[in-house]
Amino acid sequence: MAAAHRKGKKNKNELALLGLTLLMFILLVLGVLYTQSETFLNRHIESGQSTSKPKKVNQDSPHSSETTEAQQTNTPAQKDDIVWEHQSQPVKLPILMYHAIHVMGAGEEGNYNLIVDPTTFESHLKALQDAGYYAVSPEEAYKILTENVLPQGKKVIWLTFDDSLWDFYDIAYPLLKQYHMKATNNVITGTVGNEANLSLDEMKEMKENGISLQGHTVTHPALGNTDPTVQNSELADSKTYLDSNLGQDTISFAYPSGSYTDETIAIAERNNFKMALTTNEGLASAANGLLSLNRVRILPTTTAELLLQTIATQ
Ligand SMILES: [Zn+2]
Structure with missing residues (x-):
């Protein structure tokens, strides 16, 4: 009875260890995914801020392409x-x-x-x-x-x-x-x-x-x-x-x-x-x-x- 109990406990311990390892692995994967998505999101927001500005100015200007580039870096400041x-x-x-x-x-x-x-x-x-x-x-x-x-x-x-x-x-x-x-x-x-x-x-x-x-x-x-x-x-x-x-x-x-x-x-x-x-x-x-x-x-x-x-x- 005692032995069976111990064996059961041991199994439980093994299961718990396996579960914990699995959990850590999942957390690690989620962490990596989150970091990547955050970086992507930041890039997206930055470019979104600049490209969403109206660009009606001077489309016939010889500098229009450079103007666009400046807008993407988004700032005279x-x-x-x-x-x-x-x-x-x-x-x-x-x-x-x-x-x-x-x-x-x-x-x-x-x-x-x-x-x-x-x-x-x-x-x-x-x-x-x-x-x-x-x-x-x-x-x-x-x-x-x-x-x-x-x-x-x-x-x-x-x-x-x-x-x-x-x-x-x-x-x-x-x-x-x-x-x-x-x-x-x-x-x-x-x-x-x-x-x-x-x-x-x-x-x-x-x-x-x-x-x-x-x-x-x-x-x-x-x-x-x-x-x-x-x-x-x-x-x-x-x-x-x-x-x-x-x-x-x-x-x-x-x-x-x-x-x-x-x-x-x-x-x-x-x-x-x-x-x-x-x-x-x-x-x-x-x-x-x-x-x-x-x-x-x-x-x-x-x-x-x-x-x-x-x-x-x-
Ligand atoms: Zn004046």
């Missing part, structure tokens, strides 16, 4: 592993000022100085990329200027475009994606949706892809010659529009025509803007005052070589 380093000397930040990027058409001669040819623009992006420049967001620019830091091993540049023109979406944005460069468009909120200007949908799409939309007032008055009450509503209303429609805290704006006074600066501060961009020529630094930052004006004649010379900080 290059946030990856930045290490910020404190600097002993005051940081100088080149803030480039562009307006229109397109081939100048007939009858546009009056705006000649505001229109940069796409080929020239692309040569700028390529030269900046080759020279190791990292294009910053307004938030990163604020960090750089207030903390006196730079990303380790990189030079910095802030690409800004004024007036929320149509060609920013159609021409500049695909090139910015191709070269993985972030940029900021300073939006005249009263023009959003006009034929010659960006639509809200375009702005929303770009915001998801490394483009920042910041202020440039509602109707583009020369603030320095404008009644303070109107200055206040121009700044307040444009900020409210961008904050509510894009779900953000708009931290910077550009003075229309570079026009401002000390009173304008005080009004900007009261409206919680942290930075404001002028048309005063030069590299920006904290010493400018954050609400009167210098910029580098880009002309149609600005070659890539001249650009690199102008923004060299040492």
Whole structure:
């Protein structure tokens, strides 16, 4: 009885051992399968994110294939592993000022100085990329200027475009994606949706892809010659529009025509803007005052070589 019992127990032990071995084997197989499916899923999600973006832009562009490639890597943003380093000397930040990027058409001669040819623009992006420049967001620019830091091993540049023109979406944005460069468009909120200007949908799409939309007032008055009450509503209303429609805290704006006074600066501060961009020529630094930052004006004649010379900080 006792022996039979022991034998039964032994059998049970053997069975249990076999079962356990089988269970471990099954778990191992499941583990391998799960890891593989997870990797596949991640790849699938990553490519899904990028390929699901609308691709209506510039199908006749000579760069359309490269644009697609840039979309697959999904970003003008290059946030990856930045290490910020404190600097002993005051940081100088080149803030480039562009307006229109397109081939100048007939009858546009009056705006000649505001229109940069796409080929020239692309040569700028390529030269900046080759020279190791990292294009910053307004938030990163604020960090750089207030903390006196730079990303380790990189030079910095802030690409800004004024007036929320149509060609920013159609021409500049695909090139910015191709070269993985972030940029900021300073939006005249009263023009959003006009034929010659960006639509809200375009702005929303770009915001998801490394483009920042910041202020440039509602109707583009020369603030320095404008009644303070109107200055206040121009700044307040444009900020409210961008904050509510894009779900953000708009931290910077550009003075229309570079026009401002000390009173304008005080009004900007009261409206919680942290930075404001002028048309005063030069590299920006904290010493400018954050609400009167210098910029580098880009002309149609600005070659890539001249650009690199102008923004060299040492
Ligand atoms: Zn403007």
